[in-house]
Amino acid sequence: MDRGRRFWGWGFEDAGLTPADDAALAARIAPYLAVAETPTAPPTPEEIHLAPSRLTPPAAIAPWCDLDDVARAGHTYGKSFRDVLRALERRWERPPDVVASPPDEAGVVAVLDWAGDAGAIVIPYGGGSSVVGGVEAPTDDDRPVISLDLHRLDRVLEVDVDSRAALIQGGVFGPSLEAQLRPHGLTLRHFPQSFEVSSLGGWIATRSGGHFATLHTHIDEFVESIRAVTPVGVTESRRLPGSGAGPSPDRLLLGSEGILGVITAAWLRLQDRPTFRASAVARFSTFEGGARAARALGQCGLWPTNCRLLDAGEALVTGAGSHHLLLLGFESADHPVEHWLARAVELARDFGGVVDAHEDGALDATATWRSAFLRAPYVRDSLVRFGLINETFETAITWDRFETFVGSVRHATETALRDVGAWPGIVTCRLTHVYPDGAAPYFTVLAAGAGSGRLEQWAAVKAAAMDAIESNGGTVTHHHAVGRDHRPGYDRERSDLFAAQLRAAKGVVDPAALLNPGVLVDPRGRGRQRDERRGN
Ligand SMILES: Cc1cc2nc3c(=O)[nH]c(=O)nc-3n(C[C@H](O)[C@H](O)[C@H](O)COP(=O)(O)OP(=O)(O)OC[C@H]3O[C@@H](n4cnc5c(N)ncnc54)[C@H](O)[C@@H]3O)c2cc1C
Structure with missing residues (x-):
């Protein structure tokens, strides 16, 4: 495990909330939801005592294989509410027997060979930011487990400036990737909220969604070719700007979630770093009004970089305001974008949006929401420590079903919270991505946990929410992936x-x-x- 990473929750030891921040957070929430007087203390390394590993790595790979209990505990789960809660409850249900961190692709091959000989299973591990049980070992398969941590495959190997593309190793995390591209004046500009602690290989394996709210939203659009190690050999697709030659081999690996090979490198399409930016915020009296404006923006060909609609609850919780807010942004490395923004603002006004002429207001609300967005995972961990349920889930739905959809999913989630006694609570919604034919609603739940049993309460609430999503025509996931948690819904989808x-x-x-x-x-x-x- 990287030095400084939290083994029990999101992010880094030296980041996140201080005890004073925790106290202020609890004071802010206490008028609305019952918070524990004292937050649960995170587990310490000294407390971790796991069953002995069942594997002995061969001498050739032993130097980069870790059998240490803390490393194994830190690779047991991803980073969902359920994962953090289990770690806080000191429950390490099926830890890997070994954490292997190969320095190169030959090391990945060696691990797969060893796993085959040892009868072990292998779980590719990028940043471990899965929120769907994607890096967790199966409970119905008792073979020994190797967590294959790819963080040492962290280099940009080659940059093709003419084609604006780069060959990048699969284990690199977002900040290091961008730092290596910066001297070339280039950027991938793929910023999932988990950017700091998630990897290129993980993004490809889960078809992650980045910050572009329209057009190139998924990592899929940026992938030019992929190289992967499988138990029977290495597979690599050709670099081409486009190809109509049969089904795309890349499309098979995109979203393969580690079951079809270990992504060791990929060529990615890059962009020039943007220098022109413009943004605005439109306030709406109803979420539906804002959604109609978002739909028009998704269909008009302007392709705003940012087109995120926050409902009033989300705006309030993140400190961005008290109305339903549509955050609009345009950027370009080539030309001024005020003109595009002006047309987007016109469209928002056509649908009842109120846009302040004063640009600073837009910047304030956008910046406030953005900083809350990046801090949210740390805040979530603190809220869990204070005894609350705090989780998100996301989906996508075509516009024809949109309006009843959001209301139905929200209602089902609130009803389930009440039914399990996890009430009062708040269910907020934002649109993270907008397409010509639909949108991706993203729900956040914050609720009082009813004593012990928050895992079971959340399981019941999530099941009800997923039922509502499915029966109203949505997808089991827009960008969080399938993992083990969404398997039943994926099977039906x-x-x-x-x-x-x-x-x-x-x-x-x-x-x-x-x-x-x-x-x-x-x-x-x-x-x-x-x-x-x-x-x-
Ligand atoms: C706070 C938070 C915010 C998030 N925000 C977003 C968001 O904005 N957009 C989004 O799309 N997702 C988001 N996620 C979910 C998660 O970050 C993404 O699924 C991400 O793409 C996972 O990358 P990772 O490197 O952490 O992969 P991991 O969590 O390590 O693995 C995820 C899956 O991919 C497989 N895998 C990982 N690396 C490889 C590889 N090299 N080869 C083959 N298989 C591999 C794993 O086996 C597993 O099945 C968020 C998660 C958290 C905790």
């Missing part, structure tokens, strides 16, 4: 025939089901038997 195709692809590259078994498809033929019973 895709066709059985596609599941069989995916399983066949996995069978070719990973015949012994070493890689992340149970994520996306069932391991060792269990799913195949189930599909055969269904007649596929």
Whole structure:
């Protein structure tokens, strides 16, 4: 585990909330929700005592294999509410037996070879920021577990300035990636909220969503080619600006969540660093009004960089204001963008938006929301320590169903919170990404936990929310991925025939089901038997 990273929660030891910040946070929340008088203390390294590892790494790779209890605990979970709560409760349910951090691609090959010989499973681990159980070991497979931590594959290997593309190793985290591109005047400009502690390989494996609210929102758009190590060999696609030659091999690895290979490097399309920027904030009296404006903006061809609609609850909680707010932003490395912003503002006004002429107001609200956005994971961990439930979930829905959709999901979530006794609570919504044909609503839940049992309470609330999403036509995930948590919904969302195709692809590259078994498809033929019973 990197020095300074928290092994039990989000981020770095030297960042986040101080005890004074914690106290101020509790005081701010206390009038609305019952907060514990004393926050649960995070676990200390001295408290971690795991069952002994069942694996002994061979001498050739032993120098970069860690059997230490704290490293193993730190690689047991991702970073969801459920993960942080289990860590705070000192529950390390299925820790890896070994954390292997190879220095290069040959080391990745060596780990997969060893895993095959040792009958172990391998969980690729980038930043470990999964919020869907993506880096967690399966509970129904008792093979030893190797967490394959890729953080040492952290270099930009080659920059092709003419094509504005770079070959980048899969384990690099966001800040280091951008720092290496900066001297070339280039940027990937892919900024998921987890940017600080998530990796390029993880973004590709989960089809992450970045800060562009329209147009190039997913990492998919930036991937030119991918190189991956599988248990039976290395696969690499060709660099091409576009190709109509059959199904895209990159599309198979994008979103493969570690089951089809370990992404060791990829060529990414880059951009010039933007120098022109303009932003505005439109206030709306209803969320629906703001959404209609967002829809018009998604369909008019202006492609704003930022087009995030916050409901009034989200604006209030993040300190950005007290109305429903549409944050608008444009940027370019080539030309002034005020003209585009002016047209976007006109559109927002057409739908009842009130836009202050005063530019500073826009900057204030955007900056306030942005800094709250980046601090949110640390705040979440503190709120969990104070006994609250705080979690997010996201989806996407076409515009034709949008208005009833958000209301139904919000209602189902609030009802479930009441039913499990986790009330009072607040369910907020924002649109993170806007498409011509729909949008990605993102919900945040903050609620009083009802005594002990917050894990069970949240499981019931999440299940109700996912049911509402599914029955109202949304997707199980827009950008948080499937992992182990969303598997049931994903199984229903895709066709059985596609599941069989995916399983066949996995069978070719990973015949012994070493890689992340149970994520996306069932391991060792269990799913195949189930599909055969269904007649596929
Ligand atoms: C606070 C917070 C904010 C977040 N914000 C966003 C957001 O804005 N947008 C978004 O899309 N997601 C977001 N996420 C979710 C998460 O950050 C993304 O899924 C991210 O892409 C995961 O990257 P990672 O390197 O941390 O991968 P990990 O969590 O380490 O792994 C995720 C999955 O990918 C696999 N994997 C990882 N690396 C590789 C590799 N090199 N080769 C093959 N498989 C691999 C793992 O086995 C696992 O299945 C957020 C999470 C948190 C905690």
